[in-house]
Amino acid sequence: MQIDPNHLIILAAVVDEGGLTQGAAALGRSQPSLSRSLSALEARLGLPLFEKGRRPLIATELGAALAAQGRMIRAAAAEASMQAGLYAGGKTGAVRVAGTPVFMDAVIASMIAGFQQANPNVRIDQSYGYADTLIRDLQSGALDVALCPLPPDAVPEGLAFDEILQGRNVIACRIGHPLARKKTLRLSDIAPYPWIAPPTASPLYQDLKAILAEIEVDDFRVSFSGGSISAVRTVLEGSDSLTILPYSVLFMMRHHKSLTALDIRIRHAPRHLGILSAKSSSDRPVVRRFQRHLAHEFKSLARTITHQQQASVWGV
Amino acid sequence: MQIDPNHLIILAAVVDEGGLTQGAAALGRSQPSLSRSLSALEARLGLPLFEKGRRPLIATELGAALAAQGRMIRAAAAEASMQAGLYAGGKTGAVRVAGTPVFMDAVIASMIAGFQQANPNVRIDQSYGYADTLIRDLQSGALDVALCPLPPDAVPEGLAFDEILQGRNVIACRIGHPLARKKTLRLSDIAPYPWIAPPTASPLYQDLKAILAEIEVDDFRVSFSGGSISAVRTVLEGSDSLTILPYSVLFMMRHHKSLTALDIRIRHAPRHLGILSAKSSSDRPVVRRFQRHLAHEFKSLARTITHQQQASVWGV
DNA sequence: GCTCAATATAACTCAAGGTTATGCAAATTG
């Protein structure tokens, strides 16, 4: 026996509202429409859903039992509507985001926290990776959003790149480091100190090699490598090691008052930190919202950095 | 946003079966039909339910979420179908049955037990009453089936009466009773013994009065009254009291070997025990089935009684 | 690049379900 779910919804409405007229009003339809639908259901079942000859239309046992199912169906349909609404508003769904490890941990993690605070039903699937794998995953549809540095003219086919910060790197050390006090530093000054090396796959590693080549150090001493930002920070704080970090990463750690940057400008290929995403992935409202959130957060971060730098120029 | 439950069912089928073609097969419809229905749903939502450009038709997050609701709807509709089927087959529902207390307890209760054994999902609402209230409740629709004695020509308007047993009463006493051994009893022999009186509203009470009038006893001694069959039996077994009982009630208690009937025929108005029911209530399959069950049980009981009587005639 | 399999589209038909108008019967009321 095949039963139309819509008929059960109508039945539930009529039973719950206490009559055809009220049920019709509740459903926004005409009374004859419901009357006929329920007649059709009764005919199909071959059994009465309502006591016949009773005016305030009282349900039979069967009618009451089927109305219960109708309520479930109505609830499920309403739930579906709500889900669709949430989804369309970017309030639910999953976002797959990845980026370079240090940057994700130091900068993006807190932005994700803010997003999840406002959108508790959104799932964030985070992972780590460098430009090449990020691009590949974006293009294959395995990733929604990636955060990484990229040269301005190297935006891959089918992807959008939204620049958010300058990709400037600095040499970081503990605040009490011998070099930290020096006003004028030459590159050769830093030669004696051991290095904390980024993973070799990291763009930072290339930058580090470039610096050391510039000061003509070939066999630099690596005191520590392979650690996350948390490990790197701990080691930096407890030693005179140096490392190379994106300025934004160092900036985010400014409140800890434990690390600082050497007053020396590093030259490297021009590039920007940016949000990389597949153009097609923006048709998912959550992803879109998440990207906008990141962009907004970065704009605000960039402002803060600018203020801070002006403040340090004008004193403090 | 209004969503058609049927669309969600289709969505669930396609997601679960892994494709439009398989989904169509599972639902017994054509593939283009589903294709268009889902397109309509997508259009209504303004959101894609399936990744576009993927051939084995893979659901998006939203599609998967809505499919879950579709599964619920499908389950509810299937449950409704099953309920309707059970109801039509008389396997579920409620039956309101009533009758005279002694008869219900001694005869009907075990028949109800048998019915419930075979139909665990049927609810039996039992109550007690005498002819007048039973008839009124049947006519008002407050009762489905009643069991009581009725004169053959007194079947009320709108009710059906199905005769099941002769409404013969007997005088009952304990097996060791002084009168139980006597072969030839006169009515006057029973005058000295005290009586257990049925409730005054009971037809048995009228019969008792008639008997006593026949033996010209006006102020008969009542040793006990107002008890259920269980109490009556206990008192009977422990004393030389007499009482009046339908023969069928006594017969049902034959295995206890504690009570017997005096060998004396009681005259009373002709009547039959029968199943009384509103003609309109038989449109409820459970009620119909329950009535048939009772009728069948009674037919078998009548056969047993006949055999037993023949056996007692031919010896034993 | 070709082939195969699966989905989308087209064109058409039919039935379900929407509407308004109206009839009819049960409840209510004086």
Added chain:
DNA sequence: CAATTTGCATAACCTTGAGTTATATTGAGC
């Protein structure tokens, strides 16, 4: 008890959704 009100059923009509078959289109795999 008659009259009125109220609520459900029916009629007639129309729109829309959904079913069909035939066919175009497009990923996927070799």
